[in-house]
Amino acid sequence: MEAPPVTVMPVTGGTINMMEYLLQGSVLDQSLDSLLHRLRGLCDNIEPESFADHELVYLLKGRQGNPFILRARRSLAHPTAPWHLRYLGQPEVGDKSRHALVRNCVDVAASHSLPDFLNEMGFRMDHEFVAKGHIFRKGALKVVVSKLSRALVPGNTDNTEPLSLSYLVELSVLAPAGQDTVSEDMRSFAEQLKPLVHLEKIDPKRLM
């Protein structure tokens, strides 16, 4: 079967073009508790919630150009919750003064037959991982502290092995394009977490 041609058009989510503003950092396992404590103090007064998710990353390879990547994620803790399909664009190479990484983002809630559907479309699963951790919010800010582990047997989420001895900390906001005040808020929030975790603008391309 031949893969269908991949469009090079930028993907936008309907009429409102949402952007994800992102800051990332990591914290060692032993200092997780103090970080969570701090986050509980800083974030909205909601019962802290933990999560366990399984993410599958699908690729659609064309003849030329970069492969098209989609991320399908499901909650292990809430098996009835809908799947989440996500497209993340390339980070914008905007001005350096912006404090956060900005990239195009399309979020779609999907039914449970999503993997089959993607397979039918010609997508192939590239890799998968399990993320377990805690989620906080402060207004529009979302803070996700998660431990990433790889599945030892493909598709089996019970048998996993942690990827590192640290937790990934992500601070993200979804906002329409051009709202740069958001990144200011993020910076000030990141400042408040400073001694515990340094949240930075990390370009994923540089790490590849």
Next chain:
Amino acid sequence: MSGVPAVRVSIESSCERQVQEVSLDGVETYVPPLSMSQNLAKLAQRIDFGQGSDSDEEDPNGQSRVSDWSKQDLEGEEGLVKFQPCSWPWDSVRNHLRSALTEMCVLHDMLSVIKEKKYMALDPVSQDPIVVRTPQVFQLISKKKSLATAAQLLLRGAEKLNKSVAESQEQWRQRDFNAELLHLRSQWKLRKVGDKILGDLSYRSAGSLFTHHGTFEVIKNTDIDLDKKIPDDYCPLNVQIPSDLEGSAYIKVSIQKQSADIGDLGTVSLFRKPLKAKPGSQAWHLKLEAAQNVLLCKEIFTQLSREAVQIKSHIPHIVVKNQIISQPFPGLQLSISLCHSTMDKKNQRASPDKTKPDDHLYVLEHNLHQLIREFHKQTVSSSVMPHPASAPFVPKRLRVAGPMAYDKSEISSLQQSEGLLEKIVKQAKHIFLRSRTARTIDSLASRIEDPQIQAHWSNINDVYESSVKVLITSQGYEQICKSIQLQLNIGVEQIRVVHRDGRVITLSHQEQELQDFLLSQMSQHQVHAVQQLAKVMGWHVLSFSNHVGLGAIESIGNASAITVASPNGAYAISVRNGPESGFKVLVQFPRCQAKDLLKSDVLQDGKWNYLRGPYKEVHWSKMEGRNFVYKMELLMAALTPYP
């Protein structure tokens, strides 16, 4: 010794030279040893020549002169040194020797001059030159002076002590303020803005969307006179609350019969006595709690009035001043008012209140508070965390609706649209319907003695539904007459009646309906009771009908009728009972007893005499017995022949 294997002992001379440096590979570089002359020069440099000159201090004059002289000399020397920097190690030695020589020469000259005794003589120096004969005036003055200085010293000390005492007091109060502040902080949200300490009274963190800022300021109570005694209730910390939150407030809910004029209802203002201070709680705490209560009441009222204006209902809600008026049922008026009293007005208004009847619906007032808190909780919990965690923060129904292919009705069912006012109106309707039902049943029970009506109210009920079990019995015959048992489920708009046999009748909120229904049930009960009694007495039921199609038409329900025959069949009793017309009891006699009956030519045989003949009405009011069933029992007994 020779037997023991030789132990190699390596001996190394201790290092006599100083190590200059140890390089990274461990090689030590030594300082080369000094030559004899260098060593001497080094030792000579250590000599302190200045020490020796202390010995001729006895002669201060000579000393100073000499030192002056040597200073000059030294200056000269230094001048020399400036031009040719000394490289010679003996230079300082030479200088010192030279100055010593000069001094020696001077001393020698002086001694030779003194020896001549011509120009100079040596005299012993007097040790106590202060023995001066001062006059007494001077002594007095000096004593006075010294006393004055001593007094000044003492005064200064006292002043210092005073100051430190005041300071420590100030510090103590400061500490007290800090302790109070800490206490306050443990219960209220505080933040520092500039040089002010601001606190938060609002329920915003609990999910309130009320726009009032609800900020109070913490101030240090400094307006206290240090000289006076500190009053017992003195608190170093004071709070300043916004002027519109001062005083006390509460929400008053009441249901009244509609009055002709709405206008004068808008001015309801009732005031409650101020809260009693609980022992052990601070003044600021009470103040803040009261202010927070005012804030909550205001929020409730604002929310209600907003809804009152927005909601489209067939009878529009009216918002007048501090009152919301709604019509749950025709002719009935639910009023919710915000009563806010500030301290100064309280005294003027307190008196006329006493005369007013207390028509508070405390349950609804309480429920309003509960509802607003539920509303808060809903706003907090509406922002549920997304699962999986990468999903955006959107209401759950939006995320679920797509994948689950919900249609419009399913989506709207997920949406809670009922507002505070609608809920409270529903609750008020229910409460009103319930109390009116109770009143109806009670008034029937007190008005009608036979049959008896009993109501068993269920303790467990919902805000929108409660139930009552109604039993209709006859006194003394509770065991046999259990025919009518009704379960009344009182809802918001209507009452559902469940019969014992499972029939369900729905009544509207109209009082008359329930009353009519109960009256018809009571009349049916009597006939049922006769039926039960007949069974017990061994009589036979010939016919029975709950709804008789014959006779006068009743305005409420239908009449019911029963005919029972005596065990031997001689007599028959026929009862017709209508809710309005009352009962009519007829007895049918055997033909033989009917004297006025003409002998028929057809019925010649004696056996026909046992056929039942005509009916005669019983004068029921003249019967003995305390109630209908008892009278019926007597009647049956009278008509039953002795065995």
